[in-house]
Amino acid sequence: xxxxxxxxxxxxxxxxxxxxxxxxxxxxxxxxxxxxxxxxxxxxxxxxxxxxxxxxxxxxxxxxxxxxxxxxxxxxxxxxxxxxxxxxxxxxxxxxxxxxxxxxxxxxxxxxxxxxxxxxxxxxxxxxxxxxxxxxxxxxxxxxxxxxxxxxxxxxxxxxxxxxxxxxxxxxxxxxxxxxxxxxxxxxxxxxxxxxxxxxxxxxxxxxxxxxxxxxxxxxxxxxxxxxxxxxxxxxxxxxxxxxxxxxxxxxxxxxxxxxxxxxxxxxxxxxxxxxxxxxxxxxxxxxxxxxxxxxxxxxxxxxxxxxxxxxxxxxxxxxxxxxxxxxxxxxxxxxxxxxxxxxxxxxxxxxxxxxxxxxxxxxxxxxxxxxxxxxxxxxxxxxxxxxxxxxxxxxxxxxxxxxxxxxxxxxxxxxx
Amino acid sequence: xxxxxxxxxxxxxxxxxxxxxxxxxxxxxxxxxxxxxxxxxxxxxxxxxxxxxxxxxxxxxxxxxxxxxxxxxxxxxxxxxxxxxxxxxxxxxxxxxxxxxxxxxxxxxxxxxxxxxxxxxxxxxxxxxxxxxxxxxxxxxxxxxxxxxxxxxxxxxxxxxxxx
Numbered sequence: 001x002x003x004x005x006x007x008x009x010x011x012x013x014x015x016x017x018x019x020x021x022x023x024x025x026x027x028x029x030x031x032x033x034x035x036x037x038x039x040x041x042x043x044x045x046x047x048x049x050x051x052x053x054x055x056x057x058x059x060x061x062x063x064x065x066x067x068x069x070x071x072x073x074x075x076x077x078x079x080x081x082x083x084x085x086x087x088x089x090x091x092x093x094x095x096x097x098x099x100x101x102x103x104x105x106x107x108x109x110x111x112x113x114x115x116x117x118x119x120x121x122x123x124x125x126x127x128x129x130x131x132x133x134x135x136x137x138x139x140x141x142x143x144x145x146x147x148x149x150x151x152x153x154x155x156x157x158x159x160x161x162x163x164x165x166x167x168x169x170x171x172x173x174x175x176x177x178x179x180x181x182x183x184x185x186x187x188x189x190x191x192x193x194x195x196x197x198x199x200x201x202x203x204x205x206x207x208x209x210x211x212x213x214x215x216x217x218x219x220x221x222x223x224x225x226x227x228x229x230x231x232x233x234x235x236x237x238x239x240x241x242x243x244x245x246x247x248x249x250x251x252x253x254x255x256x257x258x259x260x261x262x263x264x265x266x267x268x269x270x271x272x273x274x275x276x277x278x279x280x281x282x283x284x285x286x287x288x289x290x291x292x293x294x295x296x297x298x299x300x301x302x303x304x305x306x307x308x309x310x311x312x313x314x315x316x317x318x319x320x321x322x323x324x325x326x327x328x329x330x331x332x333x334x335x336x337x338x339x340x341x342x343x344x345x346x347x348x349x350x351x352x353x354x355x356x357x358x359x360x361x362x363x364x365x366x367x368x369x370x371x372x373x374x375x376x377x378x379x380x381x382x383x384x385x386x387x388x389x390x391x392x393x394x395x396x397x398x399x400x401x402x403x404x405x406x407x408x409x410x411x412x413x414x415x416x417x
Numbered sequence: 418x419x420x421x422x423x424x425x426x427x428x429x430x431x432x433x434x435x436x437x438x439x440x441x442x443x444x445x446x447x448x449x450x451x452x453x454x455x456x457x458x459x460x461x462x463x464x465x466x467x468x469x470x471x472x473x474x475x476x477x478x479x480x481x482x483x484x485x486x487x488x489x490x491x492x493x494x495x496x497x498x499x500x501x502x503x504x505x506x507x508x509x510x511x512x513x514x515x516x517x518x519x520x521x522x523x524x525x526x527x528x529x530x531x532x533x534x535x536x537x538x539x540x541x542x543x544x545x546x547x548x549x550x551x552x553x554x555x556x557x558x559x560x561x562x563x564x565x566x567x568x569x570x571x572x573x574x575x576x577x578x579x580x581x
Contacts (some may be wrong), residue, residue, distance in 0.1 A: 023559050025579050036441045037484060049574045066441060073442035080445070120483040120507055136485035136511035138569040150559060150579050184429065185477040189506050218480065220506055274429060361438035361482075382433040382481060384457040389437075 002249035004156040005223040006191040009131040009246070013114045020155040020253070029113035029130075031143040032060040034100050035067070036361075037118035039077045041137040042084045045144055052088075054147025059090035062103065067095035067356040070364035090144075098329025098355035101125070101297040104132075105208055106331055110234075110242040111226035114151075116143045121297050121379065123214045127207035128233075129226035129246040134215060154191040154220045158254040161198040163263035168414040170307070171206030172299060172377065172397035174198075174260065175213045176268040180278030182258070188218030190255065193248060198262040199224065204233040205303035212298045213379050216275040267412050269375075270395040273383040281400050284410040288320070289394070291374040292405040295326025295353070296360045299377035299398050302335045308402035309341035311416055312348040318408030323350040324366050326358030348405075362387030375404050418536055419497040421469035423544075425529035426458055428475035432482040432508065434458040436490050444486055447493065454490040468495035471533050473524050475501065479508025488512035498535055500524050500542065500553070513560045516568035522553035 003011065007018050014024035033041045038061050053059050061081045069075040078095070085092035093103055100117065101124035109115060111129035115122060118140040125132035135149070143149045159178065179186070192214045199207070207224045214222025224230075226246035234243045267281040294300070294308050305327065317323045325345050327333040333355050336342050342352060353359075359366030360378040367387030368374055374386060374393050381393035396404070399413035406416065434457045436450065443450040455462040455472075472491055478501035479487060488511045491499065498518040502525075512519045520535065522542055527533070531546035542551040556564060559581050566572040 023557075023581055025581065036438070036444060039445050040485060040489075044570060048570050049577070065438075071442050073445065077445055118483055118485075120481065122483075134483040134507050136483050136507060136514060138485060138514040139510065142569060142573055146573075146578060148579065150581055152557070152559075184480060185503060185505070188477070188503065215507075218477065218505060361441075363438055363441050367439070380433075380481065382431040384433050384437045384439070387437075387439045389457045 002251035004191065004252040004254065005129065005193050005225065005246065005248045006131060006154050006156050006221060009112050009114065010151060010153050012112060018153045020153050022153045023150060024153060025148050025150050026114045028116055028143045028147055028149050029110070030058050030104065030108055030115040031140055032062060032100060032104065033118040033140055034062045034065050035077055035081060036065045037137050038081050041118055041141045042080060044137050045141040048141065048145065050145030053090055053144050056089035059144055060093055061085050061090060062093045062100035063095045064099050064356045065361060066363045067354065096330060096354050098332070099297045099300065099357055101212065102300065102328035102332065106237050106329060111230060111244050111246045116140055116149055120215045121212050123222050124208050124212040124297055126211035126214065126222040127204060127224050128230055129224055131221055133220050154189055155255040156191040156193045157187055158257040159192055159194045159260065160257060161194065161196040161260045161262055163198055163261040165198065165262045165265065168399050168417040169265050169267055170397050170399060171202060171209045173265050173268040174262065175210045176270055176278050176395065177265055178260065179213065179217045179276050180268070182217055184216060184274055184276040185218045190219050192217065192219045192222045194222065194224050200227065203303060204229060205301045208301065209298055216379055267397060267400045267414065269400065269410060270381055272381055272392040272394065275381060275395065281396065281410055281412040285412065287410040288373065288408060289375045289404060289410060290320065290372045291322045291324065291366060291368065292401050293324045293326065293359055293366065293374060293376040293378065294398050294401050295328060295358050296378040297328060298379040300326055300328030300332060302332050304377065304398040305332070305336045305341045306339065308398040309344045311399060311402035311413065312406060313344050315348055315406055317349040317405045320408045321405050323348065323405040324353060324359060325350050326353040327355050329355050359386055361385065375401055375410060377401050418534055419469065420534050421471050421497055422467065423471050423473045423527050423529060423531040423533050424462060424466060425527060426472065426474045429477050429480060430458055430474050431480050432484055432487040435479070435487040436484065447489070450486060451490040451493040454494050463494065466494045466496065469497045470495065471498055471500055472496050473500045473527050475524060476503045478504045480505040483507045485511045485515065488515050488517050492517045513564050514569035516564060518564060520553040522551045
């Protein structure tokens, strides 16, 4: 029977013929945690009957959410993770290396892998054709010990994207548009599978942005085929051998097909306090913001910094705005330095943060004050997300964020590009 | 039979409402963390919830983060079950993994403060305050097996592996 991407991967990893709705036990190719979910995972693992990691060389502890640590309690959590890494032989990615999802994409995820991470944005690796999904500490602790997990094979929605993006419109606008259309629970338990000519032409950076936000529609995974673009990306990361092709079968059964014409998309913004509360950026003209964040696992890659540096180049940010740049990884930061983007950001008045999650989840490095509004390239704008339930978060693309940093209010980037 | 009061919340209660990231420094100090349970949705929840009570949500309860601390602090508050019209995927799995039942039913008629009786075996919710009875959707078989062992870790301790 013809298979979706989800069915294909889970058939291979469960050694059976997986169909939507089946419960399978799948081999886990990579399991990871980060510093806000890792300590509970480690303690859960240590309190269980499991004693050794199934695959220490494919088990990673990331220190990225509070990196470097803002207080002693979190520093102690970091010590716990470093100690466990030494004792168990697993990999440690320490403060300054970058956001877990970016490093997984750069260095670990392979097409057709099953990846579980104790972070909801684990779905990012779906951009490489990996069945990557977020789970809690108990599930990941068990995956650490057994090297397997149970999964319900999801039904798939086919998202068929044709046409060419307008200038100033990007993958972020596409995924915000889609979530606005289907709702924050529009794909709960489903696989979103992205197809069509616009997806075939899309860079890996754009694919990661879209896969990253699949969970914001409730989806279990956001999947892309593994193609020539995937191959070139892996080769550029020095991992050409990790490439393998992956495509859905013709005739695969989708629960729903949603057709989107990329040419009809506009710069899109999610308004407070839900990701599906979307509007065209032009309709929000005049909305004052006090902070702009460009970075995170959603949009902290080199391509994102290139677009936003291009917009602020030779200009000054508005005096009423704090412009915060958080590259997603050390590799991204180094490349951005070499390309001159970091100099351009600093000259425009930006604050450069170390690679990591930055202010996205309200822990440090840019918490909002009462009544303040932030325009961020991150993936969540829930009430209280950025450290203060009395603040307001808007989500948008790097182009919209950079254009808005110049004016101090939400600005359609087509006015400046 | 579970008995307790309903604490009613609206649609889209996120894991940031339940336990926001700004308290991440308390995640290795669970009793202290639990004092902030659902604070951003109802500042008084932690002080008024009693052992055995129910958290009653609307649609898409628990959306957002994979933090298992979210169902954990609800469980630590003494809540015996969560009732909601629908639940986000990761939160659902996390709650069951901790032995905390999540029951899917039409919660529209349940009001804050209603006295509820939940029969897990029968699949019913009796609202003693308004006199109505609701049925909740079956918990999927694999999750029921985990729930019946008290959660994922007790399940693995007992069976040594997934025996689904």
